[in-house]
Amino acid sequence: MTQDELKKAAALAALDYIEDGSIVGVGTGSTVNHFIDGLAGMRNRIRGAVSSSEASSKRLAAHGIQVFDLNDIDSIPVYVDGADEIDGGFAMIKGGGGALTREKIVAAVSKRFVCICDASKRVLTLGRFPLPVEVIPMARSHVARELARLGGEPRLREGFVTDNGNLIVDVHGLAISDPVSTETRINQIVGVVTNGLFAERGADLLLLAGSQGVERLQ
Ligand code: 5RP
Numbered sequence: 001m002t003q004d005e006l007k008k009a010a011a012l013a014a015l016d017y018i019e020d021g022s023i024v025g026v027g028t029g030s031t032v033n034h035f036i037d038g039l040a041g042m043r044n045r046i047r048g049a050v051s052s053s054e055a056s057s058k059r060l061a062a063h064g065i066q067v068f069d070l071n072d073i074d075s076i077p078v079y080v081d082g083a084d085e086i087d088g089g090f091a092m093i094k095g096g097g098g099a100l101t102r103e104k105i106v107a108a109v110s111k112r113f114v115c116i117c118d119a120s121k122r123v124l125t126l127g128r129f130p131l132p133v134e135v136i137p138m139a140r141s142h143v144a145r146e147l148a149r150l151g152g153e154p155r156l157r158e159g160f161v162t163d164n165g166n167l168i169v170d171v172h173g174l175a176i177s178d179p180v181s182t183e184t185r186i187n188q189i190v191g192v193v194t195n196g197l198f199a200e201r202g203a204d205l206l207l208l209a210g211s212q213g214v215e216r217l218q
Contacts, residue, residue: 001211003120006118006209006210007034007082007118009209009213010116010207010214011031011032011033011035011038012038013116013214014035014038014080014114014116015035015042017078018046019077021045021047022076022077023046023047023076023077024039024078024079024080025050025080025109026051026052026056026060026081027052027056027099027103028097028102029096030082031082031116032082033056033059035080036059036060036063036065037063039063047066047068048066048067049067050068050069050076050106052103052105052106053102055097055099070105070106073109076106076111077110077112079107080114082115083115083121083198084121084129085121085127086122086203087122087124087126089179090203090206091126091179091197091198092126092198092202093126093198094196095195096132098160098162099162100132100195101134101164101194102163104194104198107198112205113205114205115207116209117208118209122208125177127173130172131174131176131195131196132168132196133169133171134164134166134192134193134194135166135167136166136191136193137165137167138191139191143189144156147169147186150174151173151174152171152172153172154172155169155171164193182197183200206218
């Protein structure tokens with residue numbers, strides 16, 4: 001199977017966890033795009049969705065799925081999203097698509113985080129994938145200096161602006177042995193909106209697609 005076929009298999013497995021009549025939390029990325037396409041087949045069974053990016057909102061709307069403003073919703077039973085890396089404790093690096101801040105916000109409101117991945121995303125230690133950090137534009141140089149002090153190599157994502165009007169700095173070369181403390185430490189740098197470590201609130205369920213099928217891990 002190709003990587004995209006594996007992504008699709010993981011994404012479609014997540015449909016089993018969607019509650020009838022509920023609002024679904026929807027992440028961002030190529031794996032989630034398969035999930036959105038699958039969700040379209042059961043759109044009459046859900047109330048609608050809260051989305052983590054303009055791209056996902058557009059795709060949901062194109063399928064006739066109503067997209068709600070998060071501020072009008074008290075709680076979301078299930079949030080479905082992909083990851084760039086996920087470790088054994090279900091801490092993740094996310095934000096390869098630059099949607100990390102809204103993803104973290106929707107995940108925070110959701111009762112259950114269902115992570116959908118192909119097997120290549122599973123790692124022992126997070127950090128091979130460059131850690132995305134969303135930054136207020138005027139703080140770009142200050143934040144980059146502070147990130148370099150942590151031992152990584154910060155690189156501005158050229159030509160990219162987030163849905164929130166901010167910049168992304170990708171930090172290369174970090175070996176993240178304590179994801180919770182690294183997440184907290186980076187978020188304390190003035191000018192950082194948030195970083196792509198999802199450790200404080202990791203995934204609750206991992207649907208991991210490999211050549212043998214989809215493993216359901218929790
Ligand atoms: C976007 C994300 C994505 O979930 C992550 O980048 C994985 O993407 P893909 O499903 O395309 O491999 O965090 O901000």
